[in-house]
Amino acid sequence: MSKSIHMNMAAMDKSISQFRGLAKVCDTYSDSYKVVDKEGSGQSIDAAHGDDKAFHDLARQMKALFSGTADFFERAKKSYKQSDDKAAWQFRG
Numbered sequence: 598m599s600k601s602i603h604m605n606m607a608a609m610d611k612s613i614s615q616f617r618g619l620a621k622v623c624d625t626y627s628d629s630y631k632v633v634d635k636e637g638s639g640q641s642i643d644a645a646h647g648d649d650k651a652f653h654d655l656a657r658q659m660k661a662l663f664s665g666t667a668d669f670f671e672r673a674k675k676s677y678k679q680s681d682d683k684a685a686w687q688f689r690g
Contacts, residue, residue, distance in 0.1 A: 617664075620663035620664040
């Protein structure tokens with residue numbers, strides 16, 4: 598029994614584009630982080646700065662996730678296309 602893999606290339610391209618777009622949005626947030634000098638002191642200021650840094654760290658991590666997912670789908674698409682082309686050549690004889 599042979600196994601088949603069915604791929605919708607248009608949907609794959611759309612997903613890759615969406616993941617790249619999400620990575621770009623995350624890039625905007627992660628690149629905009631700047632350490633701001635604390636004015637005043639206290640736990641509230643420390644907590645606010647900690648939360649701000651955590652948000653930007655999360656944005657960097659999400660960018661890596663979205664970019665990695667898009668790269669994975671690109672490689673899967675390329676591999677599928679190469680396998681499909683090879684099978685077509687073998688079928689032609």
